[in-house]
Amino acid sequence: AQSVTQLGSHVSVSEGALVLLRCNYSSSVPPYLFWYVQYPNQGLQLLLKYTSAATLVKGINGFEAEFKKSETSFHLTKPSAHMSDAAEYFCAVSDRFTGGGNKLTFGTGTQLKVEL
């Protein structure tokens, strides 16, 4: 069964600083990988996804992530944090060969705080 581990339940950065949120996955087959963001009292919004095309994936709001098979990682980055980036971020993995539904398994989330 696939799983994801998000290192650091809370990350704090200064406005304008680099954002790095870590995600490592475990899967027996090449997976699909996703990053979602959740603002307070909202559902989850897709930031970006990796589905075996380019290993460097660009998403919305200036975020990007790089799939590294050798490290089983899919870390999320943004060059310059903005106050509006403060939210909770979830990494998720899907076994692309799952029949029936496209089941996503989520990490425990990382709360990003952006300080002035």
Add this chain to the structure above:
Amino acid sequence: ETGVTQTPRHLVMGMTNKKSLKCEQHLGHNAMYWYKQSAKKPLELMFVYNFKEQTENNSVPSRFSPECPNSSHLFLHLHTLQPEDSALYLCASSYTPGTGATNYGYTFGSGTRLTVV
């Protein structure tokens, strides 16, 4: 507007009440999901439906009863809940692999915040 609409946004119910959560999508997706989000815990997949047929029940207690009358609508019927069932219930939809779609990933609703008293 996310494309997936959940109602109500907030619900307070007693342990003996019966209530239903509703989810609706008009994105042309053929898979729908219920997730439970509790504080300090990972998102828990509850149910998966594909083409209105249930394909996954993740050992959910019978006090939660899903219903999917068509690919656009999903309900979660609740009865005799416990206080520990208080959580944010999220509905999502997606395309199903193997149907020719390549746009994978879920679209989530805003959730129903459920409080059981």
